[in-house]
Amino acid sequence: MVSDNTDDFQKELIGLFVQEAHEWLQRIHDALDELQQWPAPERHAKLIHTMSAGVTSLGGSAATIDLPDVTQASFAALPFIEALQDPLKAGSAQDFLSLCKQLGQIHTALTQATGVSFDDEGSGAVAEIVDAGLSPEKFLKTLQELQNKQSSDTGSGRNVILSLIEQMEGQIQAGVQGIDPTTVQGYLARVSEAEESFLKAIDAQVPEIMKKMRLLKMAGSELSAHRVALEASLQDVAQLRAEAQQVNAGSAMMFFTGLHVLLTMVTQRRVLLAATRVESVTSRLHMMGDAIRLWVEHGRAQRAAIDQALQAD
Structure with missing residues (x-):
């Protein structure tokens, strides 16, 4: 029972x-x-x-x-x-x-x-979006044509088009039969906003970080007096690293991670950089700023091409 x-x-x-x-x-x-x-x-x-x-x-x-x-x-x-x-x-x-x-x-x-x-x-x-008007297959073909027109060596590693190609392939394999073009445009707009914000931070903070980096050439009591400024730069570098990660800028994220480690060791008095090493790091920081500007510019151009293709479809 x-x-x-x-x-x-x-x-x-x-x-x-x-x-x-x-x-x-x-x-x-x-x-x-x-x-x-x-x-x-x-x-x-x-x-x-x-x-x-x-x-x-x-x-x-x-x-x-x-x-x-x-x-x-x-x-x-x-x-x-x-x-x-x-x-x-x-x-x-x-x-x-x-x-x-x-x-x-x-x-x-x-x-x-x-x-x-x-x-x-x-x-x-097996989702099916009935009311959407853009064929994933047709849009994928358009994106592939755009990709073929891209220079094989853009110098920045930026490829918004390839990213969307992968998404369209996923949509097709998932059985989606239609996509609202405004959803694609909205996605591109959000990516653009994040990248422009990242570039604004680069333009504002990199010159200041470079200025404080040059303080490392000083010796003795002068360097000790400027350690507070260097510690402030640590926060700026950490912020740039976080923003690079948010927009998937892999090279920039790796660079700012390495720079953060280096500055941490300096402020904790674990290493003392020679003047030539300081110049080398500062030069690389300047080049990274230029590379990020190029990366963002290529993103703008590719998004413009995608938007034009959406309007044509």
């Missing part, structure tokens, strides 16, 4: 869990569908939170009623969601497909554990 009551109670718990799982999966898939349309950063963050909360809740609830396979499959989706966190970094086709595949693993685990089919849940992998 006790066993029968226990079985009935477990069935009731599973029934409630199934309802909850359906609700969370629907929210997760809706969020994934919208995420593939390049929403604004604030909305992007909310969608990521929705998906993370969904798989975490699924995993936690499954654990409470002893469904280990569902728990494991749910929590295993978190790294794939984290890979899509940055709204300014184009999610690759592989990023989206990996997440979709893991969601499929959750469906399978749920079906096997509960005996209820979850195969009919909506999926970002």
Whole structure:
């Protein structure tokens, strides 16, 4: 009798869990569908939170009623969601497909554990945007033509077009049949805003950092008197490094990381730089500023070409 009551109670718990799982999966898939349309950063963050909360809740609830396979499959989706966190970094086709595949693993685990089919849940992998007017296939071809026209050696490593090509390939592989051009334009506008902000910070802070770097040529008490100024430069360098990371300027991020380490060692009196080394570092800082300006300029030109292509389509 006790066993029968226990079985009935477990069935009731599973029934409630199934309802909850359906609700969370629907929210997760809706969020994934919208995420593939390049929403604004604030909305992007909310969608990521929705998906993370969904798989975490699924995993936690499954654990409470002893469904280990569902728990494991749910929590295993978190790294794939984290890979899509940055709204300014184009999610690759592989990023989206990996997440979709893991969601499929959750469906399978749920079906096997509960005996209820979850195969009919909506999926970002087969999303269909009915009202959007831009064909991903056509736009991909246009982008590929633009890419072929680009110089093979731009000198900056900037390639907005290639980034969008990867996104379009992801859209096509995910089954999206139409895209609103304004979503692409909105994405490009946000990238532009971030890059222009980065360039403004470079123009404002690099000359000041160079000026303080030259203080390292001084010796003895003079250098000690200027250590406070050098410590202030550490904050500026850290800020530039963070902004470089935000706009995915890899070379700049690596440079400012190295410069931050060097200045930290100097201010902590662990190293003393020779005048020639100071000049070398200062010169590289100046060249990095020029390289970033070129990087941003190439981004502007490529975004203009993409925008023109959107209007033509």
